[in-house]
Amino acid sequence: MMPKVVRKFVIPGDVIAVGDYRSGSYIERRDNQYIALRVGLAEIGRDEVKLNPLSGPYIPHVDDQVIGKIIDITAFGWQVDINSPFFGYLPASFVFGKEFSPSTHDLSSKFKIGDLIAAKVEAFDRTRDPQLSIRGPGLGKIPKGEIVKMSPTKIPRLIGRKGYMIKMIATQTGCELKVGQNGIVVLTGTPEGIVKAANAIRMIEQEAHVADLAKKIQSYLSGGAS
Amino acid sequence: MEKRKLIDENGIRLDGRKWNELRPIRMEVGTLKNADGSAYIEFGKNKIVAAVYGPKEVHPKHEVLPDRALLRCRYHMAPFSVDERKNPAPSRREIEISKVIREALEPAIIMEDYPRTAIEVYVEVLQSDGGSRVAGITASSLALADAGINMRDLVVGCSSGIIDGQVVLDLNDIEDKEGSGDMPVAFMPNLNLITLLQVDGIYTKEQFKQAFELALEGGRKIYRMQREALISKFFGNTQPASAEEDEE
Amino acid sequence: MSAVKKNYVVETIRKAQMKELFMKSRRLDGRALDEFREIKIKTGLIEKANGSALVSLGNTQVMAGVKVSTGAPFPDTPNKGMLVVNAEVLPLASAYAEAGPPDENAIELARVVDRGVRESEMVELEKLCIVEGKLVYTIFVDVNILNVDGNLFDATSFAVVSALRTSKIPEYKAEDDKPKLTGEIIPLPVRKTPVSVTLARIDDILIVDPNAEEEAVMDARLTFTTDDDGNICAGQKGEPGTLTPLQVMQASDIAISKGKEIRKIIMEATG
Numbered sequence: 105m106m107p108k109v110v111r112k113f114v115i116p117g118d119v120i121a122v123g124d125y126r127s128g129s130y131i132e133r134r135d136n137q138y139i140a141l142r143v144g145l146a147e148i149g150r151d152e153v154k155l156n157p158l159s160g161p162y163i164p165h166v167d168d169q170v171i172g173k174i175i176d177i178t179a180f181g182w183q184v185d186i187n188s189p190f191f192g193y194l195p196a197s198f199v200f201g202k203e204f205s206p207s208t209h210d211l212s213s214k215f216k217i218g219d220l221i222a223a224k225v226e227a228f229d230r231t232r233d234p235q236l237s238i239r240g241p242g243l244g245k246i247p248k249g250e251i252v253k254m255s256p257t258k259i260p261r262l263i264g265r266k267g268y269m270i271k272m273i274a275t276q277t278g279c280e281l282k283v284g285q286n287g288i289v290v291l292t293g294t295p296e297g298i299v300k301a302a303n304a305i306r307m308i309e310q311e312a313h314v315a316d317l318a319k320k321i322q323s324y325l326s327g328g329a330s
Numbered sequence: 331m332e333k334r335k336l337i338d339e340n341g342i343r344l345d346g347r348k349w350n351e352l353r354p355i356r357m358e359v360g361t362l363k364n365a366d367g368s369a370y371i372e373f374g375k376n377k378i379v380a381a382v383y384g385p386k387e388v389h390p391k392h393e394v395l396p397d398r399a400l401l402r403c404r405y406h407m408a409p410f411s412v413d414e415r416k417n418p419a420p421s422r423r424e425i426e427i428s429k430v431i432r433e434a435l436e437p438a439i440i441m442e443d444y445p446r447t448a449i450e451v452y453v454e455v456l457q458s459d460g461g462s463r464v465a466g467i468t469a470s471s472l473a474l475a476d477a478g479i480n481m482r483d484l485v486v487g488c489s490s491g492i493i494d495g496q497v498v499l500d501l502n503d504i505e506d507k508e509g510s511g512d513m514p515v516a517f518m519p520n521l522n523l524i525t526l527l528q529v530d531g532i533y534t535k536e537q538f539k540q541a542f543e544l545a546l547e548g549g550r551k552i553y554r555m556q557r558e559a560l561i562s563k564f565f566g567n568t569q570p571a572s573a574e575e576d577e578e
Numbered sequence: 579m580s581a582v583k584k585n586y587v588v589e590t591i592r593k594a595q596m597k598e599l600f601m602k603s604r605r606l607d608g609r610a611l612d613e614f615r616e617i618k619i620k621t622g623l624i625e626k627a628n629g630s631a632l633v634s635l636g637n638t639q640v641m642a643g644v645k646v647s648t649g650a651p652f653p654d655t656p657n658k659g660m661l662v663v664n665a666e667v668l669p670l671a672s673a674y675a676e677a678g679p680p681d682e683n684a685i686e687l688a689r690v691v692d693r694g695v696r697e698s699e700m701v702e703l704e705k706l707c708i709v710e711g712k713l714v715y716t717i718f719v720d721v722n723i724l725n726v727d728g729n730l731f732d733a734t735s736f737a738v739v740s741a742l743r744t745s746k747i748p749e750y751k752a753e754d755d756k757p758k759l760t761g762e763i764i765p766l767p768v769r770k771t772p773v774s775v776t777l778a779r780i781d782d783i784l785i786v787d788p789n790a791e792e793e794a795v796m797d798a799r800l801t802f803t804t805d806d807d808g809n810i811c812a813g814q815k816g817e818p819g820t821l822t823p824l825q826v827m828q829a830s831d832i833a834i835s836k837g838k839e840i841r842k843i844i845m846e847a848t849g
Contacts, residue, residue, distance in 0.1 A: 112570055113564070113565045113570050115475060115557060115560050115561065116438075116475050116480075116481035116483060116484055117482060117483030117484055117518065117520040117521070118521070120518075124431035130480065132440075132482065135435065139482070139520075141440060141481055141482065142475075142480070143475055143476075143560060143564050145570060157341075157369070157478055157563050158478070159476060159477065159478030160477070160478025160479070160480075161366070161384075161385055161477075161479075166545075189385035189386050189387070189444060189447040190387075215448060228444070231446070254402055256534055262434065292436070295561070302460065311568075313565055313568065315570070322480070327447070330395075339591055352682060355672070367625055374668075387772075401818075420599070422685050422688075422689060423689070424684050425685045425686075426682070426685055426686045426689050428682070429682045429683075429685075429686055430686075430814075430815075430816070432818070433815075433818045434818060435650065436818035437819060461719055507654070513813075517820075518820070522816065522823065523820035523821065524821045524823060524826055525815075525820050525821060525825060527800070527813055527814070527815040527821070528814050529802070529810060529811075530693055530697055530812060530813075531697055531811065532697060532699075532810075532812070533809055533810045534807045534808075534810075535808065535809075535810070535830070535831075535834065538810045538830055539830075542823070542826060543823075546823065555766075571813045
């Protein structure tokens with residue numbers, strides 16, 4: 105039986121495919137060649153070429169959930185380190201509402217330097233720092249948990265198709281996983297569960313390009329050898 | 331000063347190589363954990379680390395470019411990297427080399443994808459032999475790819491030159507000092523575009539052409555090793571599988 | 579963001595005009611693609627220097643001065659005189675120049691010009707040894723850029739070569755390894771006339787001797803220095819652009835043939 109998708113390991117400059125395809129990010133078209141711009145796993149389908157990069161910075165996209173650290177408080181908002189070339193900015197008016205005034209509201213009563221927050225990218229066009237908001241379920245200050253970092257480009261692998269991978273880790277370790285698209289994961293649960301979940305994340309980080317990854321993780325979580 | 335012969339009557343160079351042979355080369359990607367990307371290269375006796383930080387915030391702020399990244403590059407030789415201790419302060423030579431390395435790497439980077447940010451490339455020569463700038467470029471381009479910065483192609487560097495009146499590939503330290511010409515070249519191997527060219531010494535028109543083409547040929551060999559180093563860091567010995575086997 | 583832009587920005591319509599003209603093998607200032615601006619060389623203007631030259635290349639204006647003294651040789655060349663080329667873009671040279679120590683551009687400029695002079699073996703440095711390993715002549719060539727309108731590499735090279743070709747130096751002899759003036763003035767021993775030719779690539783067109791406006795839009799720069807026998811003795815690609823291997827070979831051919839023409843001008847001006 106013919107595989108639906110052909111996969112290829114590529115590095116910058118490699119020709120992924122020749123012909124006429126729809127193409128995604130990290131791919132440049134030169135005449136009828138599709139060139140990889142990153143190290144990654146290329147997928148050549150019937151009419152589409154894709155590249156899943158294996159390293160790279162987090163570039164914000166509107167509606168991404170990110171996890172960030174408050175690093176500065178200004179008169180009108182918070183500066184947030186979101187593990188990206190660009191700092192996030194959370195305007196105070198998004199938190200205190202329209203009646204916010206720098207003279208009556210104390211920003212540090214809400215978030216202090218060093219606090220961790222889950223936030224949503226509200227606006228970003230690369231010409232100004234990305235604007236964050238904390239309106240939405242599960243957003244806001246993260247009170248406790250273990251922070252695990254992974255390459256932002258591998259977050260889709262951690263989540264898995266329809267959340268398969270992350271649900272599996274959560275159920276098998278009893279942990280709650282809060283995932284930022286920016287490569288930050290916060291784990292809460294029992295100490296044993298956290299260690300196990302963190303190991304699973306590390307395995308995904310190292311073997312993101314491996315095809316039968318979910319099986320491997322499954323086997324690790326259910327007590328088999330890692 | 332009497333000059334020693336650098337090529338013997340059988341066409342063999344002092345270190346045992348033929349005219350078109352490279353020195354032993356070894357590369358490793360991802361050797362420095364703090365950097366966003368890194369690579370280590372041994373090229374003859376050259377031992378060089380390259381590290382990439384960024385894209386990141388630009389400091390000082392007034393250097394920000396609104397429509398593209400700012401590429402910075404520092405080539406530096408460790409004081410113990412050469413026979414006589416080198417003053418650690420950047421020399422004029424290092425400043426020039428930093429500039430030409432930056433200009434050799436920039437064409438490969440899609441600078442417009444990272445406006446208002448800085449990409450910093452550090453090349454530290456721990457031990458120097460001939461050809462440290464081209465080896466540094468080869469390592470830097472690996473470090474950039476490791477950092478996951480969008481690139482059109484890798485950049486590979488290789489030099490050729492003239493010793494005892496003959497065009498040869500890849501000069502070592504002695505050949506560089508006692509030979510009569512050195513030509514470092516860097517290029518994007520898939521695009522076949524030159525990104526660095528420096529010429530030193532006296533070349534007839536024919537010798538120039540020969541040396542230039544020899545450097546490109548040597549560079550293509552180095553590119554194959556460069557590729558392997560990158561593949562090995564990211565994929566180890568695994569093979570890509572077709573999607574049907576993937577249960578993800 | 580900074581209010582002051584360090585680089586000269588060319589109007590988009592002017593750039594379009596420039597490129598349109600290239601298709602007809604012409605340039606905005608009326609030159610052919612392989613045509614230099616007028617080269618004017620005056621030597622011996624600075625009495626206190628051992629040699630000097632004022633070169634204008636169109637509106638680019640450069641002054642080189644040679645100062646000679648004695649000193650210890652470089653350890654790796656104990657039997658040769660020392661030659662050092664230095665360049666500085668003076669703050670009066672353009673609205674975009676700044677005072678301060680030489681930046682990477684000035685350092686590259688000086689080093690590329692130095693390489694052309696050194697590698698061509700223009701100056702007979704072995705004749706400038708007084709006591710082997712101990713005492714040699716030291717030749718400092720300092721270049722002041724007075725007005726910037728592109729192609730500093732060639733203007734600087736012409737000025738350095740012209741100044742060296744017309745330098746007269748005091749003769750020294752050694753007494754107990756110490757320098758002593760003999761009272762004689764001798765010409766600096768030179769045997770070659772290296773000529774630097776710089777090309778710019780704009781899109782896929784190569785032009786020689788780019789002016790400031792052309793430099794502001796160029797993709798890559800390539801300099802070759804050639805000697806009297808048509809050999810290439812120094813080369814440098816600059817700017818973050820690329821060149822095809824064919825363009826490199828074409829540029830080297832142009833540099834050799836243009837070099838011949840310019841050598842005549844330099845030799846005529848410097849006797």
